[in-house]
Amino acid sequence: MRNVSMGNPDSLPAPLPEPSVEELRLESVLGALADPLRLTIVSRLLLESEAYDHTCGWFGFDRPKSSLTHHFKALREAGLIRQRQYGLERRSRVRDDDLNERFPGLLELVADWASTKLPRTSSAS
Numbered sequence: 001m002r003n004v005s006m007g008n009p010d011s012l013p014a015p016l017p018e019p020s021v022e023e024l025r026l027e028s029v030l031g032a033l034a035d036p037l038r039l040t041i042v043s044r045l046l047l048e049s050e051a052y053d054h055t056c057g058w059f060g061f062d063r064p065k066s067s068l069t070h071h072f073k074a075l076r077e078a079g080l081i082r083q084r085q086y087g088l089e090r091r092s093r094v095r096d097d098d099l100n101e102r103f104p105g106l107l108e109l110v111a112d113w114a115s116t117k118l119p120r121t122s123s124a125s
Contacts, residue, residue: 015083028078029078031078032077037071038071038074042080046094046111047111053091056092079095080094
């Protein structure tokens with residue numbers, strides 16, 4: 001699992017609305033992870049992502065854009081991912097630092113489970 005902390009450099013767009021660390025709720029996080037596609041999104045970001053945000057296209061899902069938008073919004077509103085708007089694209093990354101502060105060990109459990117249960121894929125940027 002990667003452990004990258006980028007902070008918020010001035011050159012990055014502001015994140016889309018998300019709960020603060022204090023507002024993160026375990027039931028919301030676990031509810032979002034209960035969906036198999038959302039669990040796959042978070043797992044791939046944890047296991048395969050480099051130190052930058054990824055667009056929906058990076059995942060290679062064969063789903064309608066509206067469906068993917070719904071799933072990414074659910075993950076953002078639960079506090080699992082941070083999204084930034086770059087022109088017409090929204091790019092996502094796991095909120096590693098915030099989640100580790102609020103729920104220590106949770107992301108390690110997800111990554112450990114995913115590394116044995118989900119097929120590894122090669123991602124195109």
